[in-house]
Amino acid sequence: MAKFITLSFALAPLLASCAASDSSAPRAEALTPKQAEQLDKQLAGKVAGEPVRCLPTSFSTDTIRISDNILLYRQSGRIVYRNDLKSSCPGLGRDSDIMVVRQFGSSTCSGDFFHLVDRSSGIRGPTCVLGDFVPYRKPDGDKG
Template identity: 75%
Template sequence: MMTMPRFALCTALIGAAASLAGCAPSGSGAPGAAALTPKQAATLDKQLAGKTPGTPVKCLPNYRSMDSIRVSDDILLYRSGRNLVYRNTLKGSCPGLARDSDIMVVRQFGSSTCEGDFFYLVDRSSGIRGPTCVFGEFVPYRKPAGDGG
């Protein structure tokens, strides 16, 4: 019977756990995505109320996003003024995103955040890096012209 030295075994287990923690499950976040909690649904409804979806865009220039809102583990909103909100349904779930306590570190190249770019979460208190997550398309939701409410 062959045994591994304790150090090698611990190193192998730590490496396996780290690689699993950094993987986001596959899926689109649309059909088959986890249902929103009542609080998450209310947040989404409030932010998109009175707005109509437009044609999805691949990239969101940094100057367009004023405020990010974490709705769930797979939905982010970027508010750009009163009348425009971009909805991003991630390419897969991002465990812990909805908690809104971890720091989002976005890896971007250039002056835009684009579909397929990734970000990861960092625990605010321990500094431990969490899962890596991937942006989906940015769907603009606008208030119709003439709607001042």
Template identity: 75%
Template sequence: MTRTKLIRAAALTLLAAPMIASCAPGGTAQAGAAALSPKQAEQLDKQLAGKVPGEPIQCLPNYRSAETIRISDDILLYRSGSKLVYRNDLKGSCPGLARDSDIMVVRQFGSSTCEGDFFHLVDRSSGIRGPTCVFGPFVPYRKPAGDAD
């Protein structure tokens, strides 16, 4: 390579590095944890305290979830009583989900919400449709047998 081509290649590499780095996942072992604010991390810890994760399931029957908790733009929790919470790490971010002011409109086929199903957000005041988002697997977090509430 000539000197000019080497300089151009180096310049392009320097310009592209920030864009490439922004696509890389966070360096933490806990899924979605890198993007959490301290308040969100505290809420997640509070909801999952004393519970242990189980094997992910593909679909969550509607009767199993009494409450939806928006942790961040990447994480939803579905509470099923005091001893069981399902965590869903979305397949990609869902901008605006954490604001908890938009309405979640879930595209559901049957009586369960499944991994890969879509939902979108709708602004409460204007009715303008927001981003389309995709559910990931549902991970049950249960209190171990014998633990008191």
């Protein structure tokens, strides 16, 4: 019994650290100064709204890659949708690979898959998963 109690005390900090972390939550990777500047420029003067699950396909034609975790979909100069991927998508931020989106229906939705393809070799890269779309809108009185 004494061995069990000693072992329990020895494992308690390890078990507590496991319980405290949420492995299902996406990890926010730190942005480089250039990425942060690009994100700030695209969202400047806009206010975040409530996340939406899907966007009409027509909104996904102007896609801006910020990092391996963040995509922006520009609907117009007034509205930009930010998508924080479910997990990191290695190589997405380079903006040199081709994004191939697996789409079903007339919307691009949270949970949809896409993968990257190397532009020169044609080799398929990682499969990535979209998150929710957060709209950033210019306030109604803003003419900019």
